[in-house]
Amino acid sequence: MQVALLTVGDEILAGDIENTNATWLARQLTERGVTVTRILTVPDDRGLIAETLRDWTAQFDAVVVTGGLGGTPDDVTMDAVADAVGVEMAVNDEAKTDVEATIAAYREQYPDLAERYPDLDLDVTQHASIPAGARPLLNTVGLSPGCVIGGVYVFPGIPEEMKAMFDAVAEEFGGSVVSETLYTDAPEGALTEQLRTARDEFGVAVGSYPSRGEPNRLKIVGEDAEAVAAATAWLREHVETVDR
Incomplete structure (x- = not known):
């Protein structure tokens, strides 16, 4: 199995944070006998992400993408994945239920949250939207879900969230190396x-x-x-x- 890794984020390219996700994923995949054939970091650029994915999905068995999930303007990864595979974004019911439960649990844990941040607005629809037809990957330690579609695996950029999500699908990766x-x-x-x-x-x-x-x-x-x-x-x- 040949796999390419795509990490997304202006902050990685600026040197603000280290790209530990790529190193960790490459090690995990290699230990499973997978051949990691590419590792690339790109900015939060929807068009460039989509272009790279279209090229790579035609070459490799799977592409793993990390980073750029969430509700801020620079979180464009999911939209880019949808562009790459030619589908629209859509609210996933399973992801929506999980996002709502996570938000409710967070508000219960921090009851003064609304008072401290009256302008806090977590858009459930946005967080629960993934490419239409994709399989959702629920975020067990965070908010934004990942997904799998057309050989593309999308994980969050936060290392703890990424690791937990990869572990949930690790058995889908293997090889003879x-x-x-x-x-x-x-x-x-x-x-x-x-x-x-x-x-x-x-x-x-x-x-x-x-x-x-x-x-x-x-x-x-x-x-x-x-x-x-x-x-x-x-x-x-x-x-x-x-x-x-």
Whole structure:
């Protein structure tokens, strides 16, 4: 399974926040055997988001989008997804019920909310609207729902909300990619021939990731578990490895 990750937000591009969502999702998907083929961050631009999704859904098995959900003017992700798949936005009954319950619980938890913020107006219709025909993904730790439609999975940008929503659909992602990791104190320049031989003889991908002050990491990746195991064993014999 090949998956692309699209993170949305002007604040990420400005460096105001770190893009921890992409790193976390890539790790989760890779651990499930998925091949993550693209990671891209785009601004809160409805047209650009839609254009990217139209291009990517034709290339990959699934696209995961995070960020840009909610009720503020810069929250355009859902509209862009609807544009990309050619449908209108529509209130989803299941999402509406969940949003109403979340708002009611919040107001019960903070009874002075209306007094403190008399202009507070949470538009249930807007929050509960997703692309027509999409499967809603309820937000168990926040307000705005996500959705799934046409191979596009839409999650909130708030990390806690995104993680909970991904966990609810994690079983829908899988693949045959496996990997092994070795560590060595040898400098990267001393490993060129060994890494090339392991790659060519066993038909695997071998990456070298130097780390200053720490052992260098070697990662062996492939779709044939036996080939990955054989390449790993060969490298253990020809590279001085260390435990970590």
